[in-house]
Amino acid sequence: MAGESPTTIGYIQHHLQNMAYGKLPAGYARHGADGSVHVLEQDTWTLAHSSEEAKDMGFNAIHLDSMGWSIGLALLFSFIFRVAAKRASTGVPTGMQNFVELIIDFVNNTVKDTFHHKSRFVAPMALTIFVWVFLMNFMDLIPVDWLPHLAALISGDPHLYFKVVPSTDPNITLGMSFTVFFLMIFFSIREKGLMGFIKELTLHPFGSKNMFVQAILIPINFALESVAMIAKPISLGLRLFGNLYAGEMIFILIAVMYGAGLFLGVFAGVLQWGWAVFHVLVITLQAFVFMVLSVVYMSMAFDVHEEH
Amino acid sequence: MNINLTIIGQSLSFLFFVWFCMKFVWPFIISAMQEREQKIADGLAAADRASHDLELAQEKAVQRLAEAKTEAASIVDAANKRANQIIEEAKNAAREEGDRLKAAAQAEIEQEVNRAKEALRAQIATLAIDGAEKVLQGTVDKKAHTAMLDQLAESL
Numbered sequence: 001m002a003g004e005s006p007t008t009i010g011y012i013q014h015h016l017q018n019m020a021y022g023k024l025p026a027g028y029a030r031h032g033a034d035g036s037v038h039v040l041e042q043d044t045w046t047l048a049h050s051s052e053e054a055k056d057m058g059f060n061a062i063h064l065d066s067m068g069w070s071i072g073l074a075l076l077f078s079f080i081f082r083v084a085a086k087r088a089s090t091g092v093p094t095g096m097q098n099f100v101e102l103i104i105d106f107v108n109n110t111v112k113d114t115f116h117h118k119s120r121f122v123a124p125m126a127l128t129i130f131v132w133v134f135l136m137n138f139m140d141l142i143p144v145d146w147l148p149h150l151a152a153l154i155s156g157d158p159h160l161y162f163k164v165v166p167s168t169d170p171n172i173t174l175g176m177s178f179t180v181f182f183l184m185i186f187f188s189i190r191e192k193g194l195m196g197f198i199k200e201l202t203l204h205p206f207g208s209k210n211m212f213v214q215a216i217l218i219p220i221n222f223a224l225e226s227v228a229m230i231a232k233p234i235s236l237g238l239r240l241f242g243n244l245y246a247g248e249m250i251f252i253l254i255a256v257m258y259g260a261g262l263f264l265g266v267f268a269g270v271l272q273w274g275w276a277v278f279h280v281l282v283i284t285l286q287a288f289v290f291m292v293l294s295v296v297y298m299s300m301a302f303d304v305h306e307e308h
Numbered sequence: 309m310n311i312n313l314t315i316i317g318q319s320l321s322f323l324f325f326v327w328f329c330m331k332f333v334w335p336f337i338i339s340a341m342q343e344r345e346q347k348i349a350d351g352l353a354a355a356d357r358a359s360h361d362l363e364l365a366q367e368k369a370v371q372r373l374a375e376a377k378t379e380a381a382s383i384v385d386a387a388n389k390r391a392n393q394i395i396e397e398a399k400n401a402a403r404e405e406g407d408r409l410k411a412a413a414q415a416e417i418e419q420e421v422n423r424a425k426e427a428l429r430a431q432i433a434t435l436a437i438d439g440a441e442k443v444l445q446g447t448v449d450k451k452a453h454t455a456m457l458d459q460l461a462e463s464l
Contacts, residue, residue: 018314020310020312022312022313054310055310057310057312058310058312059311059312059313060312060313061310061312061313061314062312062313062314062317063312063314066314066318067314067317067318067321070318070321071321074321074325077325078325078328078329078333081329081333081337082328082332082333084333084337085332085333085334085336085337086336088336088337088339088340088341089340090340090343090344090347091344093344100337101337101341104334104337104338104341105341108338120330120335121326121330123334123338124326124329124330124333124334125326125329125330127329127333127334128322128325128326128329132322132325169314170311171311171312171314171315171318172314172315172318174311174315175314175315175316175317175318175319175322176318176319176322178315178319179318179319179322179323
């Protein structure tokens with residue numbers, strides 16, 4: 001258990017707090033662990049020492065752990081696939097090559113099934129999403145205390161906040177889903193033109209031949225369509241976040257049981273194993289779902305609706 | 309759980325890694341895979357063609373074998389026929405030769421017989437006349453009787 005206060009609630013809260021590096025405003029009163037109060041004289045960029053501080057940093061903060069793991073895993077993905085791409089030949093593939101080609105073939109087929117337009121962008125995007133999200137989710141399978149403890153040992157700060165699963169951070173999942181959303185708008189406008197895009201937003205789902213009726217319907221359509229549209233990235237991001245957050249939470253709760261005697265400890269071990277096995281399914285499925293939905297949204301962006 | 313700059317950081321890195329994948333990963337692997345697919349397809353087609361060729365060759369070989377067999381049979385037939393013919397011819401020639409030899413021998417024998425007859429004919433008259441002369445002693449006109457005896461000899 002991390003921190004000086006090994007209460008169950010404290011333990012859980014500690015596990016759910018990201019390592020936030022952000023700006024605290026001038027005049028902010030920082031409460032030390034020993035109860036001392038330190039008032040900042042000017043705006044300060046610093047690591048948050050508590051959840052309150054992290055909250056008070058507002059938007060001017062960055063989660064170093066999430067970003068670090070996220071970029072680190074993306075680099076791992078890029079490295080492995082880049083090596084495979086360099087080695088790619090028409091000869092007999094071996095080992096890692098085979099594995100990479102298996103994934104690429106799988107992604108390629110999935111994209112071909114749902115996306116019927118010509119684009120050099122969508123398939124690589126789908127591959128990146130699938131592998132990256134999978135790797136980020138995979139961090140969930142590493143026992144919850146290992147990496148935070150290691151980080152605490154290395155940094156020498158036993159109270160260091162360190163979350164290792166980037167996809168349990170809504171910033172990460174929403175960051176990706178909103179990027180998909182903006183790409184969707186971008187491709188939509190590129191394929192249909194700005195007018196086509198606006199028409200799609202305003203002339204569906206209700207249309208009328210009568211100009212007057214149409215004028216009334218436009219705001220209704222716009223309201224409906226914009227809600228439907230904004231719901232896409234939010235549901236996409238929150239689905240992944242929710243699944244992984246819940247999974248992580250259960251792992252933490254199971255980890256709490258380790259401290260509760262021999263019998264419960266053994267029981268917790270069995271539970272953790274079972275949940276991890278189940279979670280293998282969840283993380284793969286969530287990565288797949290995120291990929292497929294992104295491709296479907298792209299497909300919608302490329303689809304040109306016939307005029308009503 | 310707070311929304312902060314991380315969301316922008318993640319967006320930018322997402323775009324970067326997608327770009328990286330699009331630029332340096334995807335096209336290489338996909339093109340290699342497609343080329344390999346093509347190669348395998350070609351290979352399979354070639355194998356198909358080869359097995360087809362083999363079938364054709366086998367068919368041809370069987371056909372040639374059958375042809376050779378019939379040819380051989382016909383050659384043997386012809387040879388047999390020719391042999392029979394030669395034997396027949398030889399037989400005929402032998403028979404003819406035999407006949408010829410026989411005829412020649414016959415002719416010679418006849419000639420010899422005739423010659424002997426001539427010789428006998430020539431002597432028989434004298435002998436008969438000598439004999440008769442001895443018996444008759446002068447009563448006999450040599451000339452007249454010789455003619456008579458020659459006539460006799462002629463009828464031999």
